[in-house]
Ligand SMILES: Nc1ncnc2c1ncn2[C@@H]1O[C@H](COP(=O)(O)OP(=O)(O)OP(=O)(O)O)[C@@H](O)[C@H]1O
């Protein structure tokens with residue numbers, strides 16, 4: 001083993017070390033003091049060099065005493081809330097839903113900084129068990145309120161065998177330079193069906209980190225949609241593992257970045273057993289001087305024959321100064337599989353623009369129509385009309401902003 | 402003399418340093434239908450795109466007046482609002498934008514730009530249904546993304562549907578007949594003929610005399626190497642069909 005020479009520690013790193021020590025995570029603090037924040041040399045952070053991007057870390061968030069208005073209202077949804085890391089008391093849950101609270105983070109161990117920090121700092125987990133098919137959309141409204149704070153929170157979702165549900169997680173809070181670290185552990189039982197949507201709507205001054213971990217049993221059906229439409233610096237991580245045959249997942253995402261923003265969606269999908277399928281569609285829209293990153297890794301284990309996995313990344317650049325970076329990676333150890341990936345990136349198609357304008361549609365409206373058309377592939381599969389409408393309003397708001 | 406619907410004066414256009422239109426002159430009076438025939442690559446579609454205001458064409462000289470107004474400085478949407486409609490030789494497929502959404506946006510954009518009240522959804526639906534019925538366009542097609550996966554004939558019918566709904570005063574039809582089977586040719590021609598009126602003019606680009614049996618033109622122009630080299634009555638189309646273009650390019654020399 002090579003001797004690790006401790007790195008030079010900056011102020012952000014020192015704050016993190018102090019915070020880890022203050023919660024008693026001394027081993028983690030010691031380890032972190034040696035390696036520091038990940039730089040471009042760490043492969044999974046190559047395009048999101050946290051040593052460069054994360055200059056300060058606010059103090060650990062204290063209990064929230066006020067609340068900003070909800071960032072996303074979905075008609076008919078059942079609301080649950082986590083504020084500054086603390087699971088809030090909630091009203092009676094809809095039929096088939098058991099809401100609870102457990103200590104610590106829901107994430108399993110993983111050698112990733114954001115996961116490590118969440119595991120060390122999240123004090124409690126909102127636990128949701130969905131026993132049958134749940135009708136209303138369930139919204140987990142995660143807030144970071146009050147003065148600038150570093151908040152870690154966590155949720156565990158279990159969809160029982162044969163059950164089905166739609167869960168939306170939203171992230172928002174006061175307009176302060178928060179650092180948030182969100183975790184979700186989502187487990188689908190045999191034949192369970194889940195739509196899981198995460199929407200970052202935090203203020204531009206916020207740094208938003210989120211990790212979602214999925215575990216799919218036999219015959220499970222999962223659709224995810226990861227949306228970045230808020231924080232100045234955002235990174236969402238999706239780790240998924242197919243653990244039962246005939247499971248299928250659609251992993252989708254939308255990375256919206258505007259001037260001064262950096263958004264990163266990194267996914268790591270593991271087809272560990274035979275006969276599972278996945279489809280990954282990730283889109284990015286970048287305008288102003290901004291950076292959108294997509295890293296997509298699909299690993300097909302040696303035994304995972306008949307895996308069918310197709311990954312697509314599409315970038316839309318609305319300015320010359322925008323950057324869209326895409327790194328697809330297929331690691332295939334089985335020989336009888338259908339796997340592929342593709343990536344396209346460009347501005348709006350001039351012929352499309354001309355066609356719409358030649359019918360009298362003004363330029364700005366034609367652009368909006370085309371951008372909506374670009375995104376329709378992600379929102380069309382959402383069944384709940386109120387939810388779809390709320391998400392489209394988020395996208396329209398971003399486009400008009 | 403009344404103002405022509407379209408007047409093109411000595412139009413010269415370059416594409417990527419190459420002159421494609423070499424002095425087009427044309428007068429299309431209100432209420433008339435003129436046909437343009439000419440061999441492949443002679444510049445007919447280029448003319449139609451220049452009229453509609455597509456980017457990428459360098460107009461080195463000349464003028465284009467629609468109803469007396471110079472349109473060359475207008476954006477494509479402004480030309481459309483002023484009453485110009487181009488039925489594309491190759492209609493563009495636009496994924497993610499449903500045909501209905503598009504039709505409504507286009508109609509209402511034009512109404513709004515003219516300061517008129519926009520259509521209510523029921524009125525819009527009725528208008529589309531009525532126009533669609535005579536062109537045998539079913540509602541399934543309208544729910545699909547614009548032109549995506551439409552057959553060649555369906556695309557052409559969808560263009561005429563748009564034309565019927567937008568009620569332009571100057572229609573430029575670029576090879577609307579190509580790719581149509583015999584029945585579709587009749588349906589489309591009937592659709593076009595239904596739109597003929599004393600206040601509407603049409604410029605019909607085609608390769609085939611057959612279309613002109615259905616849409617009978619007032620004047621036929623022969624286009625060759627970037628300009629009109631001969632104009633005459635509808636019998637000129639028959640002459641072309643019999644003799645080909647060879648004689649006509651010489652006439653230009
Ligand atoms: N964008 C472009 N770049 C380069 N050359 C072009 C471009 N557009 C048109 N041209 C050239 O201009 C000439 C005229 O093309 P145009 O499409 O106008 O012909 P057309 O008369 O419509 O032919 P057809 O009957 O085959 O439709 C052709 O030689 C074509 O290759």
Ligand SMILES: [Mg+2]
Nearest residue numbers: 445446447490
């Ligand atoms: Mg042509």
